[in-house]
Amino acid sequence: MTHVLTFTRSTPDTAAKVWVDDEGAVTWGEVATVVNPWDEYSLEETIVQAAHGGGESTVVAIGSALHNDALKHSLAMGIKNALRLEEAGADCNDSLVWSALAAGAIRKLGDVDLIIFGKESVDVGTDQHSYQLARRLGWTMLGYVSRIIDADFAAGKIQAERMLEQGKQTVTAALPAVISVMKGINEPRYPNFLGIRKAAKAQIPVWSAADIEVELPKAATTALRFMNPPARAVSTEIIAGADVKEKAVTLVERLFEEKVL
Amino acid sequence: MSVFVWIETFAGDALPSSWEALGAAQTIADGLNTDTTALVFGENSDEIADDAGRFGAQRVIVCADDRLQDHRLESYTALLSQLVEERAPSAVIAAATNRARELLASAAADSESGLISDVIDLRVEDGFIIGTRPAYAGKVLMEMTANTATSFVTVRGRAFPAPTPAADSAPEIEAVGADAIPSELGVRVDEFVPETGQVNLTDAAIIVSGGRGMANNPCAAPADMSGNEANIWKAKHGFANTLRPLAEALGAAIGASRAAVDAGYIAYEHQVGQTGKVVNPDLYIACGISGAIQHQAGMRGSKIIVAINKDAEAPIFKLSRYGIVGDLYEVVPALREALEEKLG
Structure with missing residues (x-):
């Protein structure tokens, strides 16, 4: 049976203030987390493609119980199964450690045809996890997908449109594959009342590295410190003038003085 | 090494x-x-x-x-x-x-x-x-x-x-030789449609960006349109006929806020902000953008920020070096004229 899988995580809301506290830790105060905004598109696409293939959908989060919120949101949207991987002492902020755990879970599940990622995570702001997982699995990677033209699970192939900086590329690849999708690929649905109730009751299984028989690599990166960005020392000049024309002329003068024109 | x-x-x-x-x-x-x-x-x-x-x-x-x-x-x-x-x-x-x-x-x-x-x-x-x-x-x-x-x-x-x-x-x-490359590749490229004639946002030295305010276009929408449909038409018309001429005069790329993209005023490729592109041009001109924190996250690295907004209280002004309080549909054309006069 077709099996489409996606990864997600909980992140602070994009409207939240995020800062570094006196101890040097990143905090967003009491603000609740949301499902990573980029993942709304991958969750929706996972539901759509699993239905299209007449099969199962699964969402996986790697890390602490913080990510249960994102998993429950995913279930409430309509994903069938949820799973969390947590390994004490593993530095899951390192993308190679993360992708080793992810690859272990995919191998353990054994029947996944298509993995769909959101473009990136708004917290760490990297989009390297999808590529590294594809590499570890030896699967084809299609990044920046703006449209799935057809996922033909019976024939084992996918045709998709990718958004590159220079234009749109249409590609065909064999399944299994890993893809990452862009905003705009679909209109993510809102969880309905029944979905939310069902998700609230769901027991989410937690797997450790031993459960998936993964020997974790050493973290290849170290985060040395977090800093608040320097304040933008800006004094605003509201351009004055008798009319719009005069204001426009003054602004152009200022921009020439600033040497940005 | x-x-x-x-x-x-x-x-x-x-x-x-x-x-x-x-x-x-x-x-x-x-x-x-x-x-x-x-x-x-x-x-x-x-x-x-x-x-x-x-x-x-x-x-x-x-x-x-x-x-x-x-x-x-x-x-x-x-x-x-x-x-x-x-x-x-x-x-x-x-x-x-x-x-x-x-x-x-x-x-x-x-x-x-x-x-x-x-x-x-x-x-x-x-x-x-x-x-x-x-x-x-x-x-x-x-x-x-x-x-x-x-x-x-x-x-x-x-x-x-x-x-x-x-x-x-x-x-x-x-x-060096290409022996490392497999003779059979897993991906076949069926088609490539280049994006032509547009300045890339992330490379741009100047960006002209439009927000929700783009819908306040005084230019009337076709008579058979109303409500949301008319707003979309007006905003699109404004991006094409008001913002683009200024961008072209400046050699600038066109940006947009999430509000404008989500409302259907412009394609996602143009979105600047937390779920769009992060940019750091020399000059960022924000037109009809209030300056939500998500938008600020994408453009606060710009060297000089200019805000054009009807609402003098819009948060974007706090981030900007220069501001003009006014209707973008009056200010932007005036700005283009002033620029063309200056450049002769």
Whole structure:
């Protein structure tokens, strides 16, 4: 049976203030987390493609119980199964450690045809996890997908449109594959009342590295410190003038003085 | 060991941001007492190799092969991973474009190396490469290092100056074979439709951006439209006929706020902000954008910000060096006229 899988995580809301506290830790105060905004598109696409293939959908989060919120949101949207991987002492902020755990879970599940990622995570702001997982699995990677033209699970192939900086590329690849999708690929649905109730009751299984028989690599990166960005020392000049024309002329003068024109 | 820099090319030309990456690589190479090696793969590699020399690369490795023609990740990764394995560079650096993000992450996984992505500052300390990168869409900065023999680094566009090219140079050029690339690739390219005539947001020195205010176009929508449909029409008309002429006069790219994209006023490719592109131009002109925190996260690195907004209380003004309180549909055309007068 077709099996489409996606990864997600909980992140602070994009409207939240995020800062570094006196101890040097990143905090967003009491603000609740949301499902990573980029993942709304991958969750929706996972539901759509699993239905299209007449099969199962699964969402996986790697890390602490913080990510249960994102998993429950995913279930409430309509994903069938949820799973969390947590390994004490593993530095899951390192993308190679993360992708080793992810690859272990995919191998353990054994029947996944298509993995769909959101473009990136708004917290760490990297989009390297999808590529590294594809590499570890030896699967084809299609990044920046703006449209799935057809996922033909019976024939084992996918045709998709990718958004590159220079234009749109249409590609065909064999399944299994890993893809990452862009905003705009679909209109993510809102969880309905029944979905939310069902998700609230769901027991989410937690797997450790031993459960998936993964020997974790050493973290290849170290985060040395977090800093608040320097304040933008800006004094605003509201351009004055008798009319719009005069204001426009003054602004152009200022921009020439600033040497940005 | 040398510092590798991937010179990204498209249709036989090097991307300008690749020279910025080469400049950043030179700083690292100096700190590690080594040199820089430019990697030029694909079409027109010989000519681009000479350019790489003029921009400061001491060595260039070129590889030309048909399978590099249409930019499939698999061929580039195979080639780069083989070079990394054979030559153990201290670092592999590239500009943080879509293709470079894919390529460096994939090759870093192959060699189990640390990747520091999207850095805005780089330095060497006790032989370690330390990169400063934005997290939480720039609300926080972090310093990161790789603990591996080779550090992979992508550098954010316009964060590092491109070196001034020398009139001529003679880098040591070495051609390598493409044996590493599998003869059968997993991806077939069916079609490519280039995006033409538009300035790329992340490379742009000037960006003119529109927000929700674009719907307040005094130009009337067709009579058979009403409500939301009419607003979309008016906003689209404004992007095409009010913002674009100013952008063209300035050689600027067109940006947009999430509100404008979500409302259907303009395509997602133009979105600046936390779930769009992060940009840092010399000049950012925000038209009819209130300046939500998500938008600020994408453009606060701009050198000079100008806000044009009817609402004098809009948060965007606090971030801006200059502001005009007024209707963008009056101010933007006036600005274009003033500019054309000034330039004669």
